[in-house]
Amino acid sequence: MVKTILVNRQWIVWIMLVFFQYGCSKTIDNSMILSFGTEISDDATPDVLAQILNSNQNISKIKFEKGIYHFYPDKGLEEYCHISNHCDVMVSTAFPIKNFKNLTIDGQGSTFIFHGIMVPFLVQASHNITVKNLSIDWYNPFHSEGLIVARDEKNRTFDMQISEAYPYEIRNHQLYFVKEYYEHNIGQSILYDPQRSAIAFNTEAYTNLTTIKKAETSRYLSNIKYKYDFDFRAPEYKKLGKEDRLFVEEIKKGLVRVHNHGKLLPQVGLILTMKGEQGFNRVAPAFRVTTTDGFNAQNVNVHHAGGMGIIAENSANLTLDNFNITPSKGRMVSTTADATHFVGCRGKVILRNCTFNNQLDDAANIHGTYQIVEDVLDEYRIGVRMGHHQQKGFVIGVPSDTIGLVRLSDSFDPYDQLTVKDIQYLNGRYQIITFHQKLPQGIQKGDLIENLSAYPEVWVQNCNIANNRARGLLISTPKKTIIEDNYFSTEMEAILIPVESSHWYESGSASNVLIQNNTFQDCQHSGYKRGVIRLDTDDDNTNLAFRNIEISNNIFNQFDNMIVQIANVDGFKFIGNTISNSGTFPQLFPDAPAFTVDVSKNVVFENNTYGGKAKQLIVTDESSGDIEFK
C-alpha cells in the first residue's frame, strides 16, 4: 500500500490515494506532504502538529513543498523539558517526534522560521530519524547586537548604537532587550569584528562586560541552613549576594551609553553581542534528540537558535552531514550556544562536511556525565545527585549499562564497575540507582559515577569551524576519535580534550585520538595563554587520563606561539605537522613556548616543520623529562 496524504494549499483538504496493495511483503510508504502559503500571517504549527499527532507514528515521510513556513508557539504541543546544558524550560513544538521509526522529514529546500520559545524538532525515543533539506531561523533572535560608536576614556563610558531590529527598554538604568515572547538583559557579552565577521581579537581584555558586583548589604543569611549540598550556581541562587554593576542611559533614540565597565572599553566599530544572564539564556535549541537510536541531519542550515544547534542526549548513531550553523540577516551570531553537543551518546557520532560558524559556544562538545554519590542506601542501591544545574533530569543510563565508580583523587579510571538494574527518577537533582551486583565496600558519599557504556566513537571530517565564541571541538570519550580535514579558526582552543569534574561534571577521558590533515588558522586569538590543542585535567595530580593521541600532518598557521599543551598523557605522537606564523594579529604572549608537556610519558615529536616565533619550543615538567622537537 502506498498512501499519500496530500494537503495542497487549502490546508484542510486531505486526499488519500490508495494505489495498490499486496500481501505480506508489501512496501509501506506512508508519505505525508504538507504545503502552506508563505505569508507571515500563516501559522504552520497547528496543522503540522495535528498531522503528526494524528499519524499514530505510522508514517515514513513528511514532505514540505518548498516555501517559508512560520511556526508560532501559541498552538504548539508543550512539554516541560530538562534539556542538558540548557535551561529547564517549558517548550512548544510542532514536531513532537516521539516513538517514531524510520521517518524522514524533507523540507525540500524550505525555510522554517520560529517565533519564541520553541524547539523546532523534539525527537525522543525514536529509531532512524532523518531531517533534511531545510533551513531553520528565528524571527526575533534570542541575542542582541549593538555597534560601538564612541568611547570616552575619561568618563569610562562607551556608546552603543542599537538598531530597530533589537527593541529595548531601560528599567532602573538597566538595559533589557525585548523579543516576541522573551526578553534578556546584557548578561553574557562578547565583541565581534564585523570586518572579519568573527570574534574580535583579544576580546577577553574587553568582555564579558562587568555586569555584576557584590551586593551592598546581606543580613542574617547565615541563619539559613541547608540540610543538603546545594548549587549556588543554579538560577534560583544566582542573584544571592550580587547586584548590577553596569548602568546605562539613553543619549538619544537608539543610542545607549554604558557606564562603569571594569575592563578595557570596547573599540569603536566593533559589535557587542549580548545574550542575557548565564543560567537563563538557553531556552530554545533547534534540535533536541533524546533516547533515540539513529538520527541523521542532511543539508540542514541552522541560522539561529536560543541555545544549541543540536543537543543530543542518551542517543546512539548520529550523523550530521552538511549540517551548517551560520548567521542570517547580517547578524554576527548564529546559535547562542554550541553548534552541536552530545551527552551520554553511544555508537558513532559523525560530523561531516559541516560549517559551524559564529555560534556563541563550542562547535561540538561530546562527553558523558559524572553524577555524585549522595548516599549509600543499602547493599545494592545508591542515591545520586546531579552536580550541575544544567544536568538536572539527566538519567545516566538504562538497565544493563556498565557504570564506573570513580574517585578522581586516586585515578581518572574507575575503581570498580557495576551493572544497572534500575534507575528510579525522583527529581531533577536526585535519583536512586539499583545495581545487579553488591556495592563495593569502599564506596562513599562524594564518589562519582560515569556510564562506561555511553561513550561514542567520534569522526569529525571536512568541517569548517570558525568565528565562534569558545572552543572548536571539546571531546571526552575513551572511544576511537578521528578529527581530519577540518578548518579551524576559533577564539579559544580548536580542540580541547579534558577530564572535567568540578564544574560542569562532564565525564570522559580520551584514548586513540587521531587528529590529522587539519588547518588551524589563528586560533586562541581572544587573549588566553593556551595552546590551539590542549589535553588537560581539572584535577591537579599525576594520574594518567589520556592514551594514544596522535596529531599528524596538520597545518598550524598561528599569530602567536602556543600550539599544543598536554598533561596526564601516556602515548603522544606529534608527526609531520607544519607550523608557521601568520602575522595576522600582534603576538599576545611572545615569550610563551610552542608546546608544554606535563606529567606525561611516551611523548614523540617527529618530522615536523617549525616556522613560528617561539624562542623555546617545548617546556616540560620534571616528571615528563626532556623531549626533543623534531
Next chain:
Amino acid sequence: MVKTILVNRQWIVWIMLVFFQYGCSKTIDNSMILSFGTEISDDATPDVLAQILNSNQNISKIKFEKGIYHFYPDKGLEEYCHISNHCDVMVSTAFPIKNFKNLTIDGQGSTFIFHGIMVPFLVQASHNITVKNLSIDWYNPFHSEGLIVARDEKNRTFDMQISEAYPYEIRNHQLYFVKEYYEHNIGQSILYDPQRSAIAFNTEAYTNLTTIKKAETSRYLSNIKYKYDFDFRAPEYKKLGKEDRLFVEEIKKGLVRVHNHGKLLPQVGLILTMKGEQGFNRVAPAFRVTTTDGFNAQNVNVHHAGGMGIIAENSANLTLDNFNITPSKGRMVSTTADATHFVGCRGKVILRNCTFNNQLDDAANIHGTYQIVEDVLDEYRIGVRMGHHQQKGFVIGVPSDTIGLVRLSDSFDPYDQLTVKDIQYLNGRYQIITFHQKLPQGIQKGDLIENLSAYPEVWVQNCNIANNRARGLLISTPKKTIIEDNYFSTEMEAILIPVESSHWYESGSASNVLIQNNTFQDCQHSGYKRGVIRLDTDDDNTNLAFRNIEISNNIFNQFDNMIVQIANVDGFKFIGNTISNSGTFPQLFPDAPAFTVDVSKNVVFENNTYGGKAKQLIVTDESSGDIEFK
C-alpha cells in the same frame, strides 16, 4: 489479612506482622505506621515517599507516631504543576497521593514542618482520601514582616525593623528577603495591626506600597508583533514597561529606610507584611487536590503555606472539618494566599467548624472557569484559550460534561449547551474540545465556555473567618449554598457573590443562597466603600445573574454604614437581621447608605432591626424601583 508495617524510631527497620488471613470476604487493613525522631537533622521525605511509592496504592492508612517531622525537597518526588490560581511551578512532595482509594493519613497530633517549594499533600485521581490530626508549617515562611518604627513626613520615608527571622539583602537599593530555596522582594504588601493581629484599619490608604512605576525608556517595541492574543499580566510580560519606584537603604543592621512611597506613610507600631510580586509568589500550597472524588480534612492546622491552604480543582465532595488556618511563631500571616479555593468542583463542598484567620487572601473562593473560544475548527471542534495565566493547564471537564456557551453581553446564562466528547490538551493556554453535538451556527471567537456540570453545592457552617486580607467567602455556583452560624471579620467583603469574566475568568453565578445566623463584625475596614455582603457582576448590563438569595437572622455589628449591595438579582430577601454600629473604628463613609440595589427585582426587606448610623438606608436605581426597609 491485617498487615502492619511498623517503623519505630529506627527508620530502616520494617516489621511485618501477619495476624490472620481468610477467604474472599477478607477485610484488608493495610496499615502503615511511620515514626521518626524529632531532630531537625532528620528528613522525613525519603522514607515517607519510598513507602508511599512502594505501596502500589494498596494501603488504607498511614499513621504517624506523634512528633515533629521535617520534610525537605531535595529527595522528594518532583512534578511540574500548573496549579490553578498559583504559579506554574516545579514542586516537590513526600505525599504523592495519586490513584489511591479509601486512604486515611493520620498524623495523630504530629506537626509537619516543610522546607522550600514543596506541596505537602499532592492528591490526584483518587477516591475517598482523608487527612487528619496534623499540623502543617514551614520552617521559613514565604512572606516577610517588618515593624514600622519611624516615619518622616518631610522626607517621605519610613523605617522598618526587620528581625533575624527574615534574612535580607539590598541589591541596587532594592530589598530582597532570602529564604531556604526561595527569595522574594517587597512586591505585594499590606499592614497588620499587631494589637488586633488583624489587617490594619484603612490599610488601603497606606498599602500596597507603590513599588512600580512606568519605565523611563521603551524603544521600537511596536516592532514586536504578536500573532495571537496574549496576556500582558502573565509573569513573562510582567516587567514590560515598568521599573522599580521604591528604593531602600540600610540605616543600621536590621533597620531599613524606604523611600518614594506614593501613598500615606505607614504608622509606627504597625507591621508591614510583604510577599513578593504577584505572579511569582504562590508556589507552595499546603494541599493540592485534583480530579479526586471524596476528600476530607479533619482536625488539620495549616500555620503557613506559600500559597493557599488548599486548592482543589476538578474534584467532587470535599469536606473540611476543623480545618484551621492560623499563624504560628508570632507571625501576623498564616497562608500567603486563600485559606481554601475550589475550582470546577462538583458534588458538595462543606466547610465546617473551621478557622480561617490571617491568610493573605480569601477564606474560601469557589467558582468555575470561563475559557475563551479561540477558533472554530470544524462542525464539532473548538480551540479554547485560558484567559488568565493562573488558569494555564486547567482542563475544563471530562467526557459527558455539559458545557455552556456564554456571551456575557447578551446574558449571564448560556445561549447553548453542548456535551464534551473529548478534550485534547496541547499546551497550558490552548486545548481543543470535541463535542458530541454540532456547534451552533452563531458561535464565534471571543465567546466563553463554562462547565455546567462542575459546580458544587456549598455549605459553610460554624467557621471563624477573620483578620485576613481580602474577602471571607467568594462564591460563584448556581447550586444551593448555605452559609450559617459563622463569624466574619474581614477587611473587604465578608461575602462576595460575583459574576466575574474579564480579569480572573472565574465563572459562575448564584441561585438559592441562604445566609443565616452569622455574625459580621467590622468587615470592610480596610478602606473600600463597599457592602459587607455584595452580589455584583463585572459586566455593566441589566441581565439577571443571581436568583433566590436570602439573608436572614444575621448580626451586623459594623463601624461603618454599608451592609449589603446587590445588582442583577431576581429574588432577594433580607429578613430578621440585626444591624448595629460597633464604634470600633471611625466611620470612613458616613454619608453612604446601608443598602444599594441595582437592576434587581423581587427584593424584600422584613423584620430587620436597624441600629446603625446611615442617614439613608436603601439606595436603589431606577429599574429596581423604591424598596422599603422593614
